[in-house]
Amino acid sequence: MNLSATINLIGNLLGATIREQESPQLFHLVEQIRQLAKARRADSDRAPDQLAMQVAALTPDVARVIASAFTVYFDLVNLIEETYRVHTLRERERERHPEPAPESIADAIAMLAARGITRAQMQNLLAALNVELVLTAHPTEAKRRTVLSKLERIAHITRVLDDGDLLPRERAELEMNLRAEIAALWLTERTRTTRPKVEDEVRTGLYVVENVFWDTLPRVYAELDAALAKHFPGLSASPRWLTLASWVGGDRDGNPNVTMTVTAETLRLHRGLAIEHHRRALQDLARRLSMSAHLVPMPRDLQSWLEARHPLPPHAAYLEARYTSEPYRLIASILSADLAHASRDDMTARLLETTPHTARITLEQLTTPLEMIERALPPRIARDHLQTLARQLHIFGLHAARLDLREDASRLVSALAEVLRALGTDLTFAQKDETARLATLARLFAQARPALARHPGITVETAETWALFQLIARVQAVYGRALLGPFIISMAHSPADVLTVLLLARWAECDAGLSIVPLFETLADLQAAPQILSDLFALDVYRDHLTSCGNAQMVMIGYSDGNKDGGYLAANWELYRAQDQVARVCAAHNTKLTIFHGRGGTVARGGGPANRAIRAQPPGTVQGRLRVTQQGETIASNYASPDLAHRHIEQIVHAVLLASAPERDATAQHEWSAAMAIMSAAARDEYRALVHATPGFAEFWRSATPIDEINRLRIGSRPTSRRGGGLRIENVRAIPWVFSWMQSRFNLPGWYGLGSGLARADKNLMGAMYRDWAFFRALIDNAEMSLLKADMEIAARYVDLVSDRALAQKIFAQIQNEYACARDAILAITGHAELMDADPVIQRSIKTRNPYVDPLNYLQVETLRRLRALPDPESAPAEELREVIVLTINGIAAGLRNTG
Template identity: 40%
Template sequence: MADTPTTPDKDAPLREDIRLLGRLLGDTVRDQQGEATFALIERIRQTSVRFRRDEDLDARRELEDTLDALAREQTIQVVRAFSYFSHLANIAEDQHHIRRTRAHLLAGSTPREGSLAHALDSATATLGERAPEALAEFFAGAFVSPVLTAHPTEVQRRSILNCQTIIARLLDERDRIQLTPEEREASEEALRRAVLTLWQTRMLRRTRLSVIDEVNNGLSYFETTFLREVPRLYASLEDRLGSAAAAELPAFLQVGSWIGGDRDGNPFVTAEVLERALSLQAAAALSFYLGELQALGSQLSLALGLVDASDALLALAERSADPSPHRSDEPYRRAIAGMHARLAATWNILLGNPPPSSPIISAEPYHGPAELAEDLDVVHRSLLTNGSAALARGRLRHLRRALQVFGFHLAPIDLRQNADVHERVVAELLATAHPGIDYLALGEDARVELLLAELGTARPLTSPHLQYGEETEGELAIFRAARAAHLRFGPAVIQNCIISKTDNVSDLLELAVLLKEAGLLRPHEGALDVNIVPLLETIDDLRNGPGIMDRLFSLPAYRGLVAARGELQEVMLGYSDSNKDGGFLTSGWELYKAEIGLAETFARHGVRLRLFHGRGGSVGRGGGPSYQAILAQPGGAVQGQIRLTEQGEVIAAKYGNPEVGRRNLEVLVAATLEATLLTSDAPAPDPAFLDTVQELSDAAFAAYRGLVYETEGFEDYFWQSTVISEIAELNIGSRPASRKKGTRIEDLRAIPWVFSWAQCRLMLPGWYGFGTAVRNWLAAHPQDGLERLRRMHREWSFFASLLSNMDMVLAKSDLAIASRYAELVRDVALRDTIFERIRAEHQATVEALLAISGQQELLDGNPLLKRSIRNRFPYLDPLNHVQVELLRRHREAHDDERIRLGLLISINGIAAGLRNSG
């Protein structure tokens, strides 16, 4: 696999890495599959490059004829080769981002947007003398949390990730170290072995992924990235702040998880699964600490007589009962040996079995992470006091910070369930405890009155002597498991309960009643142990959200619960379902308005707002660059606190490489700081801008709904022209693709909805309706309409971010390839009618975007992504062409396992090539 298009000199190392990895992959294919297979793949590659570069129609026909004529085994090898190339290109690009970042730092360049250095410099320049005080106040109340989630489009196997990590490390070594010819040859040989291992490693799972498999996948990112890079980020930030951070910063940056606690639409998340997930997380955290203590003990070989130690440190060493005479004059080692023994005993108590390597010292377990933290602080203070501050700033500093952030639980797991489930469970409990009450038949006011009465008494609704329905028993078991987890690991282990499809006050009170049944809400103490978090998902829910919260805060009983949680209320916003419901433009606009309404409502009631953004990887699910997205929030919406979901293959892209992972964490912190301190007081947008977007949204909403929900046969078109049917049946995740059985788009989960459109390269949820909206606007405002849209693009970050994300999506779409998927629709008239509507809207949207942005071509304003697409898409296009043929064959012969395998690999490869498709 040969060279890529010529790019500027600074990109020469990227071209070299892609060329090297492509050559090694090609050699591997030749060695493993034979010269004929290699020649076939190379011919396909060259033809695809010719087609994409030159728009050569003869090349397209040649490509299609070649791919359609492939035998079954040939098809699988072609798909594997191009899929692996997508993965290798990703590694090369990530390494190039690291390389360019280091080059800027080495050159002393002005800090780039998204870096902490840029954010702190901007704060200092803008706030002047107030900056130290403002920064201290910000960090004292800040909370930034990316939350890992699993879903039906998770396509990476952990074994594949491990191979990729090795390749990335080898590329990094070649880049940073000046190698001798012999060393360079050895490095290439190691890369060759790694690529061979990748080729010989099964890309796909043999069985459907279980929730525990997803938990283990998630844990790999903690082991690879978070446990080490989060403490380093804190240390770097504290060093940058210097005197402005008189003491160590509070643990404001934390990583959360939904994996093992997200029950919405996933019947496989049970109380037993939650308990297992929590145990696996604790084992990962404790294993890390045990390893770090062992390493720290080997480093702190400080001997009395050469260094002093504090009385507290000497006492800690004495308590360790370390029997080794060789360490009798090494108090730091003896103290750490005692900590190691106590932590091993803690493992035994918390997890019910001894750690993999038990210490020789017997010790009492720690009662919680605070006790271990105090012991580490004793070591820290002794080192500072006795002239060894430099030693305190190394591994010990990072371990103390890791313990503060991750505790013994690693990451808090959120619980999530649909409001309809809570409603049915509460209805059964009430009917059993109070015969004659038909909760489901009550109106909203009557429901609220009844629920408030239940919350006013400590008397439980449930009885251990009664048998409830399966759904009710399952929900009660989850909350009881959460209560047990609090007692076992501490309250940090589960902090949030999220209610999907919240559309009324009673939805939150129902959850409160269920929490009371488990002891997580105790009325007589005025105690609530978790946050009750409404999730606003549909367009109507977003519009009604501020009113729901206003009515809720007006209830003294609920207001008391908010006070018990520190006068803070979290609200989650659903980007995915609102997009599926109303389209890209309307979803973005209604989210923006909802944030303004929520901020005003919360300010009126004196409650602090924390927004939890349910963003996906793709633009159609609220994805796109995190930095711009956070800064584009309306004034007052961030308030120093933000949570956002990190989903699917985006987790691997953002956090699979430790350095890239740290950079992405830094972006979240920097954006939150800037949005809070530098833009919260920015002037509101021109009222004319707001009116304009409302008109655009109304037109886009009508166009989108008109196609998706009001066009007869669209549902059939979607299921036949995309891979949605195959996603529903393949081993891509533990969660079913639909909430209910059937093919209704209303019941389909938003994630596979967007993922399916990405696979066929239409990306429809990320742009449809915008072209019609702009055309209608310009027709109604022929004199100054375009100029106003251009002003909005220049002056309003929300609108600029919206168009930037659409620019990315349109650049990744390909109507020529999408037309081949459309040919899978059996009804020719339906196919032609709908695809022509899509084609016309796509053209109108591209024209509108270019006219407003002033670009000549898509992505003129994003040269990095434009380069990436130019490099990788000639290798991605063949996968789409093959996937069309595989879909055709699969639907004709469902029992052909090899066709099914090829189809699965193609889904994996396309997702990897697009990088943010789910």
């Protein structure tokens, strides 16, 4: 595939569309602006002012066309680059054959074998292996599903065009189809007319499960089996070592739209998808299992199973009469009919009622007869569709993806406090300090379960929280524990927060086996995490609960709020230290630890290459177990196609296997840790001095970024701020915080404080740390990309929007100085002449994109200036300007390949 030629084709077709659908004059204006942006990047003295004047002269209608032109261009270019990535991956694999591709599962197993890992060590690693990818609805995911579907059709056409065997007339017809699809994309509204509902986000997530993960995950399983057969014959992992979970429809934290009814409906949609896919697979399998019982005799256990199923459903009885000697076909048809019957179960209603009910089918009722068939058939036949179906049944079960439940600790404490007041048990629980709350909880655990009404809370919020625990109990009783993932407590600050959940779960009779996961997010909570766990493990009531959970504890760490709290360097160091110390606490208490990483797409929120990030974790913290969020933005890039999804997943598994190897490098040298502590403190102080201690900084942020307009976007079901706290720094969520700084090209959360921190360490020592310590190398490499994506000249234009000029100049001078310090320090540590010299592909991509992103920034600044000058911010002219701003937000996000 010729990348340049394909991009040129797409660009020419887009240009033709603009000429046809708008006018040749508007297309010429787009070209003028593009050329001025390129001249600006080529250090033309006059180009910046000329570009600004050109943009200032645009009417809102024309500005909308210009913004659309660059935004659609980036959507199309991103699409082509993703297609090219797949092409390149396939070429590399072909060239290396029979050697495994780098960062593949086969590569990891071969490396472990070459290192001399024993069979016993490998079996222990495989026994522990458990990787779970957790899908979330990104609150700033900026594309409509309608737009995504059109882009998928365009991608399909470009892939077909790459076929060298096309006839001239076929190529001409495809190019006509491509032009029509681009025209349709141009004429489609890019922004939603209404904010999506939670159910819409659930369906979007399940679309990815159905169209990407369903066939990709079994392929990954097959590759691990093949690699083990070559290097460690006879060894295997569990049938569920790689699975999916989701937060969409179960994440209540700050989202009042996620109710018990929504969660019940989400579970129905999950189960419905799994049942329908398995039903179709069994139907297809029935057509393939035409083996005669005369040639492949049916084992006795399978005969008994079939006899016990009589009388048969009508269609199965028909098949039995027609295909008298084909029992394998018959059994698959019976199972397909069972699933069809199960699909008619009104699951949502069943979950919301209290009358006794039993699920119409269980997973074991499917897997047991299929395992009998697999043993009966010749291995070559069983290895094909039957084995794939068996894998899909184990991976996806009857729930597609486990649904996690998450709620804020303060909401849970308030709910329990209200219940206690309603019961007359304790009137001041929420106001008590930690010691007093623990004492109250200990007393309540020792007492009998109180007689609770269905909704004992005083407020609607408390009734909803209590209803959630009742729903958990109902799901477990009717459909089993497999449907639900852990219960995650966001902003967990103490052992009492964890015990509050355990008590509510015990009262609802759903505590046994329920994994309760504290989420540590702020710097203070990350520092306190080891002691919180140690205190929990010392309590008999919690140790008993862990026993019901297989003596396993999951701990979630957040990469976002710590960054907003103390900056990039301090957050990353505290995350590293917390993982190391939490692992030590769990080891001391003989408890299996799984660290759940709440990573986002941007560097500021834990983004960066997944393989590098996993291998940079502290030794002893992975141990074969990894749970990590896959947020909306990263889903759109890493799982855009089955091939890209496969590559991303195999890189994750490759890293988990190597990071879990028994001979992995020891903990970081004491000298390195001491240096990191000093650098982290200096970086944190610099960051907090700017963001949290500078008078007027919140005003600067509100004025020099489009945060107010981001807050209005109809791109997610969840509000921008926690607990309705408005757009104050302490209340705004980390995702829109990062998004706003990325849009204005400061990219502040991805690097600020780094320069001051790195200035506190010896250069030679940092050089050794960069060379020999994976954590420090990942820290520097990720920051290097953040710095390259930042642009102080573009940021200066946003600074001009701040009305307090003295404040603006003071703060911006501080930011510029810190940027220069960070850039110079990183270049010194890496030995690079320019940022990202070590990765010329990414470096070239960013530099090539900049001239196309810059016009969108110029447009955004000009439109923000006009909007803020209007006397009525809710007038029709204001809405007209906001339409342009939203287009620029979409375009900049697509151009930088980052939202929040």
